[in-house]
Amino acid sequence: MDNINALLRELPAVDRLLREPLLEELQLKFPRKVVLQAVQETIDSYRSRITSGSSDLSELPQAGELHPANLACEAAALAEKKAGLNLKPLINATGIIIHTNLGRAPLSKQAVEALTGVAANYNNLELSLETGKRGSRQEHLESLICEISGAEAAVVLNNNAAAVFIALNALAGGLEVVVSRGQLVEIGGSFRIPEIMAASGAKLVEVGTTNKTYLRDYEAVVNDNTAAFLKVHSSNYHMVGFTAGVETAGLAELARKHNLLLIEDLGSGVFLDLEKYGLPHEPRVQDSISAGADLVTFSGDKMLGGPQCGIIVGREDLVARIRKNQLARALRVDKFTIAALEATMRLYLDEEKAITEIPVWRMLAADPALLEMRAKVLATRFSEIVGFENVSILEGISKVGGGALPTAELPTYLVALKPVNHGAEEIVKKLRLNDPPVILRLQHDMLLFDPRTVFEDQEDILVQALEMAYRD
Numbered sequence: 142m143d144n145i146n147a148l149l150r151e152l153p154a155v156d157r158l159l160r161e162p163l164l165e166e167l168q169l170k171f172p173r174k175v176v177l178q179a180v181q182e183t184i185d186s187y188r189s190r191i192t193s194g195s196s197d198l199s200e201l202p203q204a205g206e207l208h209p210a211n212l213a214c215e216a217a218a219l220a221e222k223k224a225g226l227n228l229k230p231l232i233n234a235t236g237i238i239i240h241t242n243l244g245r246a247p248l249s250k251q252a253v254e255a256l257t258g259v260a261a262n263y264n265n266l267e268l269s270l271e272t273g274k275r276g277s278r279q280e281h282l283e284s285l286i287c288e289i290s291g292a293e294a295a296v297v298l299n300n301n302a303a304a305v306f307i308a309l310n311a312l313a314g315g316l317e318v319v320v321s322r323g324q325l326v327e328i329g330g331s332f333r334i335p336e337i338m339a340a341s342g343a344k345l346v347e348v349g350t351t352n353k354t355y356l357r358d359y360e361a362v363v364n365d366n367t368a369a370f371l372k373v374h375s376s377n378y379h380m381v382g383f384t385a386g387v388e389t390a391g392l393a394e395l396a397r398k399h400n401l402l403l404i405e406d407l408g409s410g411v412f413l414d415l416e417k418y419g420l421p422h423e424p425r426v427q428d429s430i431s432a433g434a435d436l437v438t439f440s441g442d443k444m445l446g447g448p449q450c451g452i453i454v455g456r457e458d459l460v461a462r463i464r465k466n467q468l469a470r471a472l473r474v475d476k477f478t479i480a481a482l483e484a485t486m487r488l489y490l491d492e493e494k495a496i497t498e499i500p501v502w503r504m505l506a507a508d509p510a511l512l513e514m515r516a517k518v519l520a521t522r523f524s525e526i527v528g529f530e531n532v533s534i535l536e537g538i539s540k541v542g543g544g545a546l547p548t549a550e551l552p553t554y555l556v557a558l559k560p561v562n563h564g565a566e567e568i569v570k571k572l573r574l575n576d577p578p579v580i581l582r583l584q585h586d587m588l589l590f591d592p593r594t595v596f597e598d599q600e601d602i603l604v605q606a607l608e609m610a611y612r613d
Contacts (some may be wrong), residue, residue: 148191148202153209155180161213165219171224173440179220181214222571231578232599232606236591238504238554239543241444243580246446247500248481254335255484256448259476266476279464281479285486290414292428292437292454296464297482302332303472304438304451305406306341309371311466312402312436312459318370321354321386324373328408334373343368353385359395369402370395372434374424377443389424393433402435402459409545410439410452412489413496418506420541421549426454435459441478443543446501447485448478486513504593505541509552514559515592516554522604525560526611531559539593551593563611571610579606 158164160181168176190202205211210238212213231243239245248256279296286295298304309318315582318338324345327333338345346367348358359370370392396403410424421446436455441447453463463469474482488495496502516534524532537555541547560568565586570580582589595603 144201145191148207149188151207152184152187152191153207155184158184158209158212158216161209161300163210163213163217165530167217167220171220174388175224176220179223181538183216183219187212197468216585225450225576229577231580233454233594234579234581234590234592234603236537236539236551236555236582236593237542238501238539238594239541239545240594241543243391245442245449246449249446249488251488251498252447252481252484255480256477258343259480264476265478266479277478280474281483282486285483286452286454289489290429290437290454291430291487292325292456294457294460295452295454295462296469297441297478298451298469298476299474299478299520300449300474301408301438301440301451302337302408304453305404305467305470306332306337307463307466308404308436308438308453309338309343309369311448311463315369316343317346317362317364317366318343318369318371318404319348319359319362320373321349321358321368323349323351323354323384323386324371324375326375330455334371338371350382354387354392355385356387356395359387359392360399363399363401363444367399367401369404369435372403372405374405374407388408388433389429389432393435396435398435403433403556404436404438405429405434407437407439409443409543410445412445415491415546417465418496420542420551421546422544430454441482441485443545444501444541445485446499448481450474450478450482462525500596504539505551507593509554512592513554515595515597516556519556519590519592519600519603522600523556523607526604526608527558527561531561533557533559537589537591539591553591553593554580556590556592558590559606560586560588561611570611572606575606575609577602577606579603 153415155177159168164176177339187202190528200367231242233240263275266278267276271513273306273465282297287293298307320334320338325334335345344366346362348354348362372389372392383390389403392402407424407429408424409423412427414425415421415423426437426439434455436459438451438453438455441450452458468554485499489499496506512536520532520534535555535557537553539551539553541551565583565588568588569581569583572581582591590603
């Protein structure tokens with residue numbers, strides 16, 4: 142007991158620790174409140190260790206641990222952590238390109254520059270520079286989106302769920318909307334088509350079966366209360382076998398016959414021909430417009446490779462009604478989204494630029510031979526840390542992610558690392574807590590790094606992070 146009391150007396154007071162040079166310097170960098178809280182928590186943690194040592198002597202601090210300089214170092218590290226931003230950039234070594242948990246699509250340098258320029262200055266968000274009068278924030282995007290999609294009009298909202306919701310609310314509130322049972326999908330965050338339709342005020346009418354729906358099924362339920370057909374692309378799952386569906390052109394023709402609307406939700410916004418790059422077919426926005434869809438909705442931050450937003454393109458009169466809807470203001474996008482999306486969309490005016498400059502497309506179209514070369518370079522550098530015998534290169538598969546192209550398997554080369562003198566989960570945790578964090582795959586106690594989603598200018602940082610994780 143005397144030993145416990147002696148250790149408690151040895152603990153420095155808060156004021157004493159704050160006078161340590163390291164912490165005095167830190168108080169000039171961070172708010173004093175942050176440093177004070179870090180000091181208090183550090184002292185409290187040692188006090189807890191000491192008092193618990195009465196029953197477990199191994200918990201007691203060792204000689205020198207309670208020296209003010211030592212505690213100051215720990216408090217400084219804690220203060221640095223407390224003062225840091227919670228949302229931070231990281232290295233994605235998982236090989237999942239559109240990783241929902243990791244912020245989905247990284248932006249192109251053009252989009253980042255446009256966003257930064259607008260963020261740091263006043264801008265003409267709602268000012269017409271030609272007339273000097275108030276303008277619309279949508280004017281910065283509409284003509285560009287229409288040029289690429291072939292639509293008459295366009296409006297941008299804060300995400301695709303909002304786009305589907307407001308389209309139904311503005312055009313079919315209180316009326317029936319017909320949907321195939323095989324398209325009543327759920328995406329991330331429990332967003333379900335039936336629930337979003339109910340919230341919008343539209344009345345769901347299901348037709349067909351899970352695996353088969355015919356044009357006659359739609360026509361059979363049309364009545365005076367029918368407002369629209371809703372075609373939903375099953376972007377996050379794929380049905381094979383005994384199946385049948387209705388193409389956009391056929392459904393559009395039936396809609397026109399009965400003076401109804403055809404709204405098509407594509408989920409991911411695709412403007413390029415995926416099959417040219419060895420990927421499964423995916424309907425393009427411009428194809429749906431040319432096939433006769435009255436409105437098409439899609440995301441801006443998945444396959445399109447831009448910021449999070451939802452885009453509606455289609456007939457001018459319908460888009461005008463959506464803009465007048467009272468919810469349009471609640472769901473509108475801000476200046477940051479507009480700046481990043483405009484810069485992204487301009488890259489689509491030149492397909493070659495889109496492929497090379499938009500990170501999502503650069504990763505999708507990456508040459509496996511280049512990935513193998515990068516994997517070999519990383520493997521050599523990793524072997525200097527853990528030994529050549531503990532590093533290998535494996536053929537593997539990258540995934541698109543983000544609920545897009547669920548069946549696509551992109552051939553890649555993985556750097557596989559067998560942990561040495563450390564548990565695999567311990568290394569994974571250390572890398573995750575690194576600054577910047579590193580997120581990778583853990584499979585059968587092997588650490589797997591996929592170079593497809595690691596930017597080339599991150600490779601040195603990745604190697605340094607691994608080296609730090611193996612120290613101690």
